[in-house]
Structure formats: C-alpha cells, structure tokens
Amino acid sequence: MTTRVDIIEVSPRDGIQNEKTLLSTQTKLELIDRATAAGIRAFEVTSFVNPKRVPQMADAGEVAQSLKKRSDTRYIGLVLNERGFERARLSGLEDVNCVVVATETFNRRNQGVAVDDTMADIARIAAMAHDSGVRMGVTIGAAFGCPFEGEVTVERVTEIAARLAELKPFEIALADTIGVAAPSDIKAKFSAVAREIGGIALRCHLHNTRNTGLANAVAAIESGVTRIDSSIGGVGGCPFAPAATGNIPTEDLVYMLDRMGVETGVDAQALIDTAQWLGAMLGVSPPGMLQRAGMFPPAAGAAA
Template sequence: MSDRLHATVLEVGPRDGLQNEARALSPEDRIAFIARCVEAGARRIEAVSFVNPKRVPQMAGAEEVMAGVPRRAGVSYSGLVLNRRGLDRALDAGVDEVNVVVVASDTFCVRNQGCTTAEMLDAWDAIASAAADAGVPAGMTIAAAFGCPFEGETPPERVAEIARRAHAAGAFEIALADTIGVGVPGQVRDLTRRVRAAAPGTPLRFHFHNTRNTGYANALTAVDEGVTILDASTGGFGGCPFAPAATGNIATEDLLYALHRGGVETGMDMEAVAETGIWLGGLLGAPVPALLGRAGPF
C-alpha cells in the first residue's frame, strides 16, 4: 500500500450499528453519538434510516436526529431508504445522500423489505430518478452480496447484474455488503472486478461484518484492489434484525488501526473513536466487540 493512499471510512454506527441492539437509544443520544463521530474526523456518516419504526423501532425519530446533527463543511449525512415514502422523508429531513438497499436474494429481500429483488430494483429506479430531480445523490448497497442466510451462496453473476441496474440508473456509488459475514478475500477480489466491469466508472464501496473473523482481511483486500471507501461501525456494533446470527460490523477503530499501520491515511482519530465505542457500549448496556479500546494503540 502506498504511503500516499487515502481511504474514506463511512461511519455506519448510528444506523447499522444500532438497528439490532436490544436497547433503543433516544434521538438525543444518537445526535450525541454522531457529534462524537464528527469530532473524531468522520466525514461521511450514515446517520438515520427512513423505514417503518414498527419494523425497526431502534430507528424511530429519524427526522429529530437529522434536525440535531452538527452541520459542518465537508461532512455528509446519508439516510437509508427503501421506497418513495422513505425518500420523501429523507429529502424533507435534509440528508446529503441517499442509500438504497437491494438484497441480492429473493428470500432475504422479502423478509427484509417485503418484496422480491426484481420489485426492489424497480423501486430503486424510481427512487434514483426522483433523488436526481431533487439534486441529492443516490447510491445502492447490494446486500447479501457474498451469501444469503436462507439461500446459501449468492451467485456473483447476480451481483454483477444488480450493479448494472444501479449503474444504468445513475448510482453515484455502489456498495457490496457482506451482510452475514461469510465472505473471504478471494470473493472480494472476484466481486470487485465483476462489478467494475458491470458498472464502469462508478465508485465502489464495501460493507463488511466480522461474524466469522474475516471482515478485516476482506477490508484490507478491498484496499489492495484499489477500493478507497469502506463502511465500519464504532465499537463494532451492528447486525441485521432480519438475518439469523448476523453479528456486528467491522469496528471503525480496529479498521483504522489496520489502515494507519499499513500506511493508509483516513483523517480520523482512532483513539477518539475507541473512546466513543466504550461510551456507546455503556449507553447500550452491552460489551464492546472492538479490540482497540482494550489494547490501545501501538
């Protein structure tokens, strides 16, 4: 890795990190969490999810959160949306970018979003068009890109075809998500090359979970492949409420340690992130999966 390489860590803790926790945090606590992320140097933050709070009660109050986040030059807040109603809420709340999740397997898509993959792709086309009209960039996250808890292996050709649809509708970015943490570095290399061929010129982002202890190896493999945007969650919290045994995202502080030691700059303060991870664990009443807060930097 080059000494001059820079990677952006997109902080997903306020959304993916909290959506599967037993204790739901108040909008005030979520705003405080986001403010700490900004102070630690995060410049892209997935702050909220505009989904039905009956389905994901931890994400209730998205508008309140967006009304209270610190607005600073260079800081971009994204909101997850799954339909036109969610998009309208996101636009009204003043998000800087929209993240639309399309699950690569039908069974998981129906459980997660109440529709098939093909139906969600049609919804994506409409959301992307409306977001473009509003001047807000829309990106797609392809969930279960490495494997599905219900259908098994996800065919890489299917991921590439979904990426083509994202590209055709003008996605400003495509993220590949290992939603249940089954991926290995060889898959990262293969999917990176397939998606780049299917969506030429569209920036690629990865979203890894460390369910089977491969998340950090996968992240470093993506960087070796030239990917410069990686999702991570402060403290290593996270998971999908609709996927069995889907444990946490890779931890922001642990990822920062690996990147910084490898000569990759991020502009983030890993010790400040680790302190926030410990603080967040206290709010959630849960053990902190991340390791940097225990061991400290070297």
C-alpha cells in the same frame, strides 16, 4: 494500493438497529458529534423505515433535522421506498442510500417484496433524487452469501450491479451482510463489478461474523475500493438475518490502516474512547478489539 480511504461510519444506523437498548435522539446526536471530533466525515445517520419493524429508527426525521451541518461531511439516510426518500429529503438530507438484496428470499424478509419490485422502487427513487439534487447510492445486500439461499454467484451480483449502473447512482456498495466472505471472494466480486459499472465509485460494507472482516477490508482496498463502512465498537447487525453480528469496528480498521500507511484522517484513540462510551450507553461490551487492548505503542504515561 490506495494511500487514502474514506470511512463511512454506520454506528448511528446499522450499529444500533439490532440492539435491545433504544438510544435517545440526543444520545445518537452525541455519538455523531464524538465521531466527528475523531475525524469521521461521512455517516449513515439513520434509516427511514417502518418503526414497527425497526423501532430503533423511529426518530429518523428528528435525528436528520438536528444534525450540525458541515460542508465537509456527508450525512446519509437509508431509504427503501419512495415514501422513505421523501421523508429523508424533507428532513434535509442530501445523500440517501437504497438497498437491494442479492437473493429473493432475503429481499422478501428484509423489504417485503421481490427483487424486481425493489429494483423498480430504486429506479423511481433515482428519478426523484436526480430531480431534487439528492445524491443516491445503492447497496447490494448479501452479495457474498445468504442465510436462506446459501452461496451467491459473481454473475448474480454483476447482473444486479449492471442494472443499477443504468440508474447513474453516486456509488454502488457490496455488502457482506452476514459475514461469510473471504478475501478471495471480495477481490473476485469487486473486480467483476468494477468492469460492469464503469466509473461509478465502489463502497464496501462488511460484517465480522466469522472474523474475516478486517482481512476483507484489505482485500477491498487492494481491489481499488476507497470507501469502507464500519461501526464504532463493532456494534451492529441486521434484524432480519439470523445470528447477525456487528460491522467491522471503526477503531480497529483505523489502527490497521494507520499501521499500513493508509491515510484516514481519523484519530484511533478518540474512537477507542467513543467505543467505550457507546458500550456504556447500550449496556453491552462492544466486540471491537482495540478498545480492549489499547494503542501500540502505548500513550506516554500509560501503564506497562
């Protein structure tokens, strides 16, 4: 198993997009600053989508333009079409992530078009990205199950992944958007996709809807994945998925990997503090467990 995992912090995008409380631009930037201070070096910072559908992302351009540039940090913007890509590029982002959902019904709910139309959009974005020096990754959403069509086969996911690989993306992610996968599902699909896409990097995006998220993260790492998405506090969810819940909590993931001897370069205690702060900003109690239980062994001077 790998000895190093890179965490992509998605709380500024996926983490807050389903929350009722709209955070200010400055609060979003503070969230990124706090996570950076904790050691996070890759973020999905926002999504360039229709603000009428996702009002939490209405300030995408302002967030992107206000980021503190760091040579060792990736700032990724989610884009769904050419217009979104242009907005991201003009905002100064050098990394974008596109999404295609594995099933027709969910893709139409999420993006308003058929899967083939989304694939055509991604092909055009890929050409624009290559021409402008922007790195493009792609996420296959609902790769492990769909709330409208049920099970998603390995063959369906590998077919989409193979088509995406022809576009030469920087990375391909498989997303358990509604949190239905078990570790065996993770291993089966990542292994199959790896055989189809050659040397393209793999990334894993997990939701903890049915409490299998951390087990699935281990399964992904055992399958050779070195990039894992997570969200501080475990906040998050898709606005277009029924009963959506959050991503796996970053602090819980870091604690587990630390105990396993897998390096992340991230300070779990600093993430605990940030999770509690973020919960106060959103007016919620984040679902993450570490920010409730605390570190073990406890810090010197902590109550027994």
